[in-house]
């Protein structure tokens with residue numbers, strides 16, 4: 001990781017005013033594709049400053065880079081774990097030195113970030129062990145936030161987010177095509193509940209060795225498949241973290257051992273004569289980083305339009321046509 005020193009000055013910019021076009025008469029109504037283009041260009045005209053916690057982590061760093069790539073303003077301050085804040089001090093993101101803030105100093109840092117960056121959106125890619133505390137902190141500070149971090153006490157996390165009245169996107173999966181797969185399963189479950197009754201479900205997820213929790217995406221997909229009639233418990237999801245199994249049995253390329261997500265969901269009929277296999281294999285992290293930027297822009301748009309709904313997931317973002 002590129003460690004830099006010094007400071008970059010980012011002036012606090014307000015958001016440009018949104019220019020909502022009124023709906024045209026019926027015969028000139030835009031096609032869904034035109035709607036999607038319009039919605040994306042409207043969101044692209046928003047330019048919320050974005051703060052990523054934590055830029056020292058693999059996903060946080062990839063997301064901060066995606067923020068810069070999208071031409072958005074990256075707040076050059078990031079909350080991080082106690083040890084990194086002390087040992088590293090600051091971290092370079094695409095040439096921008098980002099100052100790291102110790103958990104014990106985050107409230108005073110938040111006050112100055114709030115004052116300096118109106119229209120701020122926070123992004124959280126931290127750890128299952130700290131995500132609840134972070135969400136409670138964002139909620140107390142009344143800042144819109146996107147949470148990609150998995151694990152923790154999800155029920156409490158959702159309760160805290162709802163009670164705060166903040167705008168938030170919370171989802172264990174930010175990759176557009178995987179979100180589309182999740183949305184399709186949800187639709188199938190809604191239209192054809194119990195379609196896979198009697199089928200046996202087996203789920204395997206393989207990730208880099210450091211991933212502590214069971215995949216949040218796998219848990220969400222399992223919840224959708226349960227509605228289709230093939231429930232299993234979260235403990236039955238097989239977690240693969242060892243390199244030789246990953247390369248030899250699962251087919252993970254060696255260069256992606258440190259960053260991959262290979263998921264297989266296998267449904268087998270009771271008599272063994274019918275099998276369905278759903279699989280999504282992702283190498284690297286850019287698919288999530290790009291989707292997270294889409295989520296932040298979507299959220300800024302919801303704040304701007306004073307949306308009644310305040311808590312969203314990535315299926316909402318996808319349905320809004322807000323994913324590039």
Ligand SMILES: NC(=O)C1=CN([C@@H]2O[C@H](COP(=O)(O)OP(=O)(O)OC[C@H]3O[C@@H](n4cnc5c(N)ncnc54)[C@H](O)[C@@H]3O)[C@@H](O)[C@H]2O)C=CC1
Pocket residue numbers: 053054055056057058059060079080081082084103125126127128130134147148149150151171172173174175210216288
């Ligand atoms: N929603 C999605 O699409 C995706 C979600 N994830 C999730 O994102 C999370 C992070 O994953 P990685 O980046 O691979 O982990 P990582 O271990 O590389 O990074 C975690 C970071 O959190 C920081 N941290 C620890 N305590 C903190 C605190 N109190 N405040 C702020 N930062 C703190 C650490 O310093 C570290 O830099 C995991 O839960 C993972 O499952 C990962 C990929 C995609």
Ligand SMILES: O=C(O)C1=N[C@H](C(=O)O)C[C@H](O)C1
Pocket residue numbers: 150172173207208211214215216217218260261
């Ligand atoms: O930790 C990861 O890497 C990933 N985490 C998310 C999850 O837990 O589902 C998304 C993806 O699998 C990558």
